[in-house]
Amino acid sequence: MRERLKKDMDKLAREYTASVGFDVLLYNQDIDGSIAHARMLAKQKIISKKEADSIARTLESIREEIESGDFVPSEELEDIHMNIEARLIEKVGDVGRKLHTARSRNDQVALDMRLFVKEAISHTVDRLVELQQALVKVAESNKDVVVPGYTHLQRAQPVLLAHHLLAYFEMLQRDVERFGDCWIRTDVLPLGSGALAGVPYPIDREFLAQELNFSEISQNSMDAVSDRDFVIEYQAAASITMMHLSRLAEELVLWSSAEFGFIELDDAYATGSSIMPQKKNPDVAELARGKTGRVYGNLMAILTTMKALPLTYNRDMQEDKEVLFDTVNTLLSTLEVFAGMVASLKVNGEAARSAAEGGYILATDLADYLVKKGITFREAHGIVGRLVKYALGKGKTLAELKLSEYKKFSPQFGEDVYSITVDASIASRDAVGGTAMKQVARQLARAKKLIRGENG
């Protein structure tokens, strides 16, 4: 490729530009793409059927060599694509020199990346569903557990733990859908775009699409070799998923603290301390929370890299790979370890209920009680606010107040005020999406359908 140049590349420059250290990950995609390309060339009589067979067979043998470690790609050949082509020529001779007919590295790399992202999406969705299953399992095993629901990290209203966990189910369900949308835009064959302008051979791109399981072919060659939207879109979806996991992680850390004590992580998912013998730390959750930064950073990296690049391919775009690979790895491993961690955690239902019963958590119910007695909501809210201030001053809970005390704030209060309990509060929130047990059972049923791939 350097025939037109007068000297070899400077060693540092070669190392700086070489990508084989990481794009070796794409060897499978590259070989699959090359075999399909050879078959298409034969079908179109650009090379002979025999040549195509020989190329395909040899590429399969190279795949085995890579997997067994018998063939180690060399940095001198820059990237995995040139390494495989050179090895092909070495093994099969002159015929191998025909493989690059009607193809450029630009459309070849674009193809490999799309094959890679499709596979990554497929794995990601599987792992998302596994974590959904773990959440459903814990929700189902703890159907009666009540926890304080929080806003501003202040106890707000009591909810079922299952309801709380199913909020995460919903987030992950949106993630599944987002990755599905990304799939559609990734599932477009770029091969046949050449370096940028198309190729001057009678190729059959629909055949290539069929061979490689693409639903569509790209419509503009310059866009096809310049487009990395699908890489960015995967990273954006991954960032949102990591955001969701960071929220779950935060709650696991909080809940397993001495102060909350609502859950205990299984010892298999906790670590000790080098100096403090008593420690049981939720490192997995913390680390996942921390890795959110890395995934966000990778998104920012690829967005920045693509900014203001003129058409078509520029070498900047080689930077699409490492950050993507890192994001895929991080996301898959985080989802996998979370599934195990969530499924194995133990719930301390008593501690949770006790927290849910503390404080003035039923104040909203008290206001709604007054509304049902005919007071407007805003007025009722004000009455209960003053009542809470009074109770705080007396150091009493709401349940401890006497009816006469209640009546000082509104004559509408009656004996039935004492029937406002945590369980009654939960049971009363019975519209779709509410925390009443019936609604949560509905949500659970829907969740299980979605996990099975049926409509929710």
Add this chain to the structure above:
Amino acid sequence: MRERLKKDMDKLAREYTASVGFDVLLYNQDIDGSIAHARMLAKQKIISKKEADSIARTLESIREEIESGDFVPSEELEDIHMNIEARLIEKVGDVGRKLHTARSRNDQVALDMRLFVKEAISHTVDRLVELQQALVKVAESNKDVVVPGYTHLQRAQPVLLAHHLLAYFEMLQRDVERFGDCWIRTDVLPLGSGALAGVPYPIDREFLAQELNFSEISQNSMDAVSDRDFVIEYQAAASITMMHLSRLAEELVLWSSAEFGFIELDDAYATGSSIMPQKKNPDVAELARGKTGRVYGNLMAILTTMKALPLTYNRDMQEDKEVLFDTVNTLLSTLEVFAGMVASLKVNGEAARSAAEGGYILATDLADYLVKKGITFREAHGIVGRLVKYALGKGKTLAELKLSEYKKFSPQFGEDVYSITVDASIASRDAVGGTAMKQVARQLARAKKLIRGENG
């Protein structure tokens, strides 16, 4: 709302937390949502029909007051929602105090944001299509113009300008689809989720959805008040669009430089200099390129804000607004001004063709010529590489070389080598997506169908 607290808020703290300075933008959404809520309360007999009518009528009058400037929301009332409610009570009396029944600011704000994002998506898609139209117009008016296609900003292969411009059409088409996907996940009604746990009233959420044109209702109240995925997803899609526009901007800047000279921007889209009287600067394109940073930054802001927040609502989430508003503004105005700038630019076809004919841009065609004579592609590539090095040394273009000189590099070269021209090169790239005139005409036809909203 502060009945339980013993003093007023510190002035600085109030200013710090007040959002009415920016969420006033949501007044329309807020009023629409409140009217629908009042109607639903009446339908469910939670308030009377007459009360609902009176509330609705008064809210409409407040809308007019805001639009005419007669009612100016006050910072003391914190946000637009409390301002409108207070004004309602002021105007209509006690009945107004019933509006907040079965509703919390948490589900109210979530509703308003979803209504806002749906409207923003709708405008965004319109503007994307307008810019697509401008691109198609310039492509059609310059059907015969040839430009050098570039990789690495080096002239690579000649292409039609229309082909180059249609690459941007494809990018914008993906943007249209991405915003469409975002719409689906935004189009979910959160109202009825209360503060976090649902509400203890017999509400009809399907009715609300109908009234407010939502296709679905949320399934989990805790998720519904905590979810800002749709805001992030809009911002991620906007970031990708701005990345596309930054690439187009870069090319407009390059092409209107003295060195390229392929286009001239209309004077209405150029600026002068305070000191250099001769300057005609492509400021609009530059500024759009620069604003890419702002939109990326806004995406990073909301992702960071949402990281590791425990359920459910936390005040951090108020920060979802300003960055979203800024992104929507930036994106809409950039798309709008680009449509005008692109539609009015003048193409200098001669300068472009002259650049496309310079240098060794037909070298790939020369290699493909040899392939057709039976040489393998890799070998042909090497032969032409050496030929280019030779020509460079002689200071000659390929067309200036004698046949005898060609033959030194390969006996396969014949007289027909001189029939390799820029036009022949373009014509030869005739597979789907290639730059041949026939293919570009196909792309144009498809583009016009897509603009009309038909399948491409």
Add this chain to the structure above:
Amino acid sequence: MRERLKKDMDKLAREYTASVGFDVLLYNQDIDGSIAHARMLAKQKIISKKEADSIARTLESIREEIESGDFVPSEELEDIHMNIEARLIEKVGDVGRKLHTARSRNDQVALDMRLFVKEAISHTVDRLVELQQALVKVAESNKDVVVPGYTHLQRAQPVLLAHHLLAYFEMLQRDVERFGDCWIRTDVLPLGSGALAGVPYPIDREFLAQELNFSEISQNSMDAVSDRDFVIEYQAAASITMMHLSRLAEELVLWSSAEFGFIELDDAYATGSSIMPQKKNPDVAELARGKTGRVYGNLMAILTTMKALPLTYNRDMQEDKEVLFDTVNTLLSTLEVFAGMVASLKVNGEAARSAAEGGYILATDLADYLVKKGITFREAHGIVGRLVKYALGKGKTLAELKLSEYKKFSPQFGEDVYSITVDASIASRDAVGGTAMKQVARQLARAKKLIRGENG
């Protein structure tokens, strides 16, 4: 400025590029810079002394007009600089047309931004010190309060609350230093660089530097008009400060939760709920935590904007302003409101001590106890780990274990094991930087010196 162009700017394009909507903030800097420039021109006899006086006087009157609202800059004149110049000419006539001699908007804007950043740094440092004072005040007023020190949000070892608070003092002290370093690189006069190449007039840049209080003058005109490092550096320092404040905010939220209960925020810094009458929410702390995203995003924005811009000035750089102004505002208001919130919070010393005494927080002390009896640390750590597991199994605290039980794990345990207490533990950590009361007193003394501007 558009004499060379044939038409007015498109309305949308003008609105898109106009900056006066935000750079009006720089009117003071612009007028100061122009007055100094006029004086220098006079000193160098480029204009007459009388002309300079007239310009200076009129600029001062324009300053008053802007401040009183009598002169409202117009968007048609693009930016604050052109507005002021046009107003000057309007008021003073032809002489005003001389002000732009030996100056370009490029060096003028660079100057204004540097003057602005210097002022911003000065305010920022003042506010940082005020927050340091608040921390010191709370630390001093609660000298004896013990809290659990945490790692992984698990109780780890007891510490003094003052020690904990002084950790934030240290962070803010580094912030002060970082802004000081940024000052040095901002304090360089760019004026006299012209559009990019310098100016062909016998100007005196040292005189300008003196007039405008700059310590140095820029050494290369192309760098001077292209450099926005000082803007980025301010934003990077601000991001680190916001990170610190987000950590403090997180702790204030945790500590004021029902579960921790170590502090109570003053009612003046808390908010209520629209629906839940009992709520007292730490909104200020949450919002500050959320605003961290905005400041990070602004940093990312300016970095992205500046990426890959060729020299010298490009219009992209106009985007340096809004994100900077937003960061400065956010940082200053956050620091200010934090100073008040911290200074007014109430510490619940009993709750804190009770938490610090719970659990197995003294396990490390137990290990160190064994080390002093001659056991290696690693072995001691293992012994205590097993002891804790045993105690957990028995449902006992360490203090509740009998000596005979201790001895099962190591014969080295003696009666003195019961003298390991929270207070003894704290007192024992008596090297520099440790939590022993003596060390904390040292830290407090140092902090007060640093606040007074003396060396710590």
Add this chain to the structure above:
Amino acid sequence: MRERLKKDMDKLAREYTASVGFDVLLYNQDIDGSIAHARMLAKQKIISKKEADSIARTLESIREEIESGDFVPSEELEDIHMNIEARLIEKVGDVGRKLHTARSRNDQVALDMRLFVKEAISHTVDRLVELQQALVKVAESNKDVVVPGYTHLQRAQPVLLAHHLLAYFEMLQRDVERFGDCWIRTDVLPLGSGALAGVPYPIDREFLAQELNFSEISQNSMDAVSDRDFVIEYQAAASITMMHLSRLAEELVLWSSAEFGFIELDDAYATGSSIMPQKKNPDVAELARGKTGRVYGNLMAILTTMKALPLTYNRDMQEDKEVLFDTVNTLLSTLEVFAGMVASLKVNGEAARSAAEGGYILATDLADYLVKKGITFREAHGIVGRLVKYALGKGKTLAELKLSEYKKFSPQFGEDVYSITVDASIASRDAVGGTAMKQVARQLARAKKLIRGENG
């Protein structure tokens, strides 16, 4: 360390949390720190001199084992610190178990990171200076070369190439200073802070600081184990440097395009194409420009990771390492390869001068000419603007206009208008920082002093 827990860690969780795969890079820092710690323990009689000697000797042998590959750290032992400690105990027996006395992994890791960053800064500054030298070399070898200076990528005013290159010298000089400031805040010893609260042993932290070449010791143990400001600050400085390099890269790409043609990169720093035999691509510059994204992303990652972490150590902070290592690697290799690429590039002085003489680049000089004839600058600017519009209409350059044509626009034009040339224009910009040859010579002299480490 897991004595208190009942089971081994889940395999996936162990892999997920293990850091030895990357923190093995810190083996040198870890061993240096441990040797110093052992010596201090001996000095303070916490262990015996003989024990310390034995520990130090064995640690040195482990260092050799790691370097020779004889000892391969195992993932089961989580991180490099535990691996080295375990190997120490294996080799030296019980004495090794004493090393962790008065130390926690928290202060140990903080120490190792600071040692690493100090070394990274030192290398970074060396490489910055090497690139400065390359710029100075090219500037000096091309002292007379004139290029168009650009604003908005439009030719603005002629400048010396040396002046243009020295703008980058200035940027890198600020980078050197920024890393120097970062050094000061990194150069603080955290060891002796224990897990978070200090240690209950009579340690000598000043002695440790001396042994390990730190100028200061940390003042608050909780801050010391929680602080990663120095990591962020390195990354922020690296981001600014990469921004500078991305600008230089952009210009190298532009200048080596066919359209500009001002320079030719050495073949050792260029690559060919897999399909286009004529291509000579500036891949190194492009890749550096692309890697800017990665470095920005790493900064965003660590900022996000640290957001809102409560004190003190949380496992999230393990994420500080990989992104830092990647940034250091990227920055050092980019600087190194740029030094070679810049030093070896060839300047095409004729093409550059020809571009500098084209167009209306001397229009500002024409305006300044009129100012010297007594016209105000604003008026002169307008006259020349109209003159340029006239010349454009006639298709003439300024030099081609007749004096009678000039006089139509102002009677002040005289014969001497033809003495306005590119060289005269450059010579006239003779204030400090201007492009006049005398000023550029001054800059060069200053640059060479700064490179030698003297004050500029």
